[in-house]
Amino acid sequence: MSGVPFVVVIGPPGVGKSTVAAEVAARLGRRLVDTDALVEEREGRTISDLFVEEGEDYFRAAERRAVLDALREDGVVLALGGGAPMIPDVTAALEGHRVLFLDVGIADAAKRIGFDKSRPLLSVNPRQSWITTMEARRPTYESLADHRVDTAGRDVEAVVAEALTLL
Ligand code: S3P
Numbered sequence: 478m479s480g481v482p483f484v485v486v487i488g489p490p491g492v493g494k495s496t497v498a499a500e501v502a503a504r505l506g507r508r509l510v511d512t513d514a515l516v517e518e519r520e521g522r523t524i525s526d527l528f529v530e531e532g533e534d535y536f537r538a539a540e541r542r543a544v545l546d547a548l549r550e551d552g553v554v555l556a557l558g559g560g561a562p563m564i565p566d567v568t569a570a571l572e573g574h575r576v577l578f579l580d581v582g583i584a585d586a587a588k589r590i591g592f593d594k595s596r597p598l599l600s601v602n603p604r605q606s607w608i609t610t611m612e613a614r615r616p617t618y619e620s621l622a623d624h625r626v627d628t629a630g631r632d633v634e635a636v637v638a639e640a641l642t643l644l
Contacts (some may be wrong), residue, residue: 478550479549479551480549480550480551480639481543481548481552481574482510482548482550482551482552482553482554482555482574482575483505483507483552483553483554483575483644484501484554484555484566484573484574484575484576484577485499485548485557485574485575485577486501486554486555486556486577486579487557487559487562487571487577487578487579487608487618487621488556488559488578488579488580488581488600488618489581489586489611489618490559490583490586490590490596490599490616491581491586491589491590491607492559492579492580492581492586492588492589492608492628493579493581493628493633493636494556494557494559495513495516495556496633497579497628497636497637497640498509498511498554498555498556499554499556499634500633500637501540501552501554501637501640501641502553502639504637505552505554505641505644507552507553507554507567508550508552508553508554508556508628509553509554509555509556509596509631510547510553510554510556511555511556512543512544512547512555512556512557512558512561513556513558514542514569515542515543515547515638516536516539516543518598519539519543520539520575524540524597525559525596525597526538526585528597528598529597530639533597536556536557537560538615539562540558540560540561540564541564541566541567544561544564544567545555545566545567545570547569548571548574556562557558559610559614560598560613560614562614562617562618562621563614566624566637567616567619568617571619573581574622575623575624575644576620576621576622576623576624577624577625577643577644578618578619578624578625578626579624579625579628579636580625580626580628580629581627581628581629582607582617582629583604583611584629585628585629585630585631586607587603587604587607598610600616612628619629624640624643626640626643626644
């Protein structure tokens, strides 16, 4: 369907985008689209396997297509992979959409994702990689955001409750 998502959820790995977006979608009776899952479905492989077997550029091209397609889905709650907003066509396409930035610091991100090697970009020196990546991405996340929710030290319920007051 051609239309506009209800909200697009962005933020770094480990912030809980998929979990929060799923809960917001459920509470509002809206459909969830998660672009990491969409890429995996279309490619028939996990993102880790795509990075290993094809490389990051291939993954980003697939991610770009998935996000641009998903941005035409009407009324959905759309969760993007952490790096998607940095893809220039995606950055441009996000302008004009309602964007919710879920923010977090390294301490909480580390607790939540445990740096378990399932995220290819964080498989080497995960703690420092997360910090360096977040520093580089933060200006883009902030400039795209209509709403920012700080998730540090808060559970999913508290984050979802605040998000729902903003949307
Ligand atoms: C990535 C984040 C991942 C996934 C891929 C690349 C990134 O999504 O898209 O591993 O560049 O930060 P999450 O943010 O859901 O972990």
